[in-house]
Amino acid sequence: MNGYDVTDIVFVVSVVGEEHYLGHSTDLSDIAALSRRAWSLFPSRVVGDRSIDLELPIPGRSGSRRIGKMNDADVSKQIQQMVRFIRQEAEEKANEISISAEEEFNIEKLQLVEAEKKKIRQEYERKEKQVEIRKKIEYSMQLNASRIKVLQAQDDLVNSMKEDAAKELLNVSHHHHILNVTHHDHEYKHLLKELIVQSLLRLKEPAVLLRCRKDDAHLVESALESAKEDYAAKANVHPPDIIIDHKVYLPPAPSHHHAHGPSCSGGVVLASIDGKIVCENTLDARLDVAFRKKLPEIRKSLYGQVVA
Structure with missing residues (x-):
């Protein structure tokens, strides 16, 4: 057994x-x-x-x-x-x-619960990171949009100042069309002579072609001889030959009738006879040059800092 x-x-x-x-x-x-x-x-x-x-x-x-x-x-x-x-x-x-x-059962249940909790925590952390990234992106976009608005507003203000300055240029050359011979007319004639002399010093050519507005032609002709003598004295050369172009004039002053067309507030343009060298010495060109040079100072004066 x-x-x-x-x-x-x-x-x-x-x-x-x-x-x-x-x-x-x-x-x-x-x-x-x-x-x-x-x-x-x-x-x-x-x-x-x-x-x-x-x-x-x-x-x-x-x-x-x-x-x-x-x-x-x-x-x-x-x-x-x-x-x-x-x-x-x-x-x-x-x-x-x-x-x-x-x-x-309790051990396995605890393991399953902990595993699911870990998955939930990981998923929550992943979504939380996504939310943080979206917040940062949205904040950056809003900040950039705000900066663009500020810069645009600053540019608009600066451009409006330039437009106001361009309107003031018309007062330099406008009144002599209304009055015959005035103190203002004499000042503009002297300005034209100085612009011609400056252009001649830049070109240093024995013969040049001069263009001006049609309304300024008689003032340019009256100031031409004086401009030649001043240039000859400063450059220590013979007076140059200056030919006024009566076929092609500079655009007229801006007006309501020609608001979108080419315009010129005054001044002259000198070029070599062959046209290869040109010196644009109009009031509008000088305003652009001065505005570019003074732009940092203008911005600093307006906004307290220099904006690149």
Whole structure:
């Protein structure tokens, strides 16, 4: 009877001093069947005296102990005790399995929860970074737009100042068309002579072509000889030949009728005879040059800083 486990209940029937092994099991239904089989195989009318020896497992030990010869009542009582023992063992085992399963479930659940929390935190951090980047981009765009508006407003103010200055230039050359000979007319004639001398000093040509506005032609002709003498004295050369171009004049002064067309506020343009060298010395050209040179000072005066 070495083929059974230490937890099995072994049925052995003793008949007239001889032992008969019937089986072993831990299942309740198998135990009851083995008990019935023991009594049915050896009835008292055939055998006479009969008894059943049981080998019970010893709890917590490897091995078993044999219970002595028992009658029907003792066997039934012993079986009930074995049933309670087996049930208690089964309940304890089931409880252990339940506790172990619960612990494994809680561990796995905690791992899953922590993994999902980590995913959620990572997703939140990713979205938070995206929001921060969008905020920075929007802030940068708004800041650039504000700077552009400020620069545009500054440029508009500077351009309006230039336009006002261009309008003031008309007062330099406009009144001599209305009055005949005035103090203002004399001043503009002197200005034309100085512009011619300055252009001659730039060109340093023995012969030049001069262009002016049609309305200024008579003033230029009257100032021409004086301009030649001044240039000759300053450059220590012979007076140059100055040819006034009566075919092509400079545009007239700006007016409401020609607001979008070419215009000239006054002054002269001198060029070499071959036309390769040109000196534009009109009032508009001088305003542009002066405005470009003075622009940093103008901006600093208006806004307190030099804007590149």
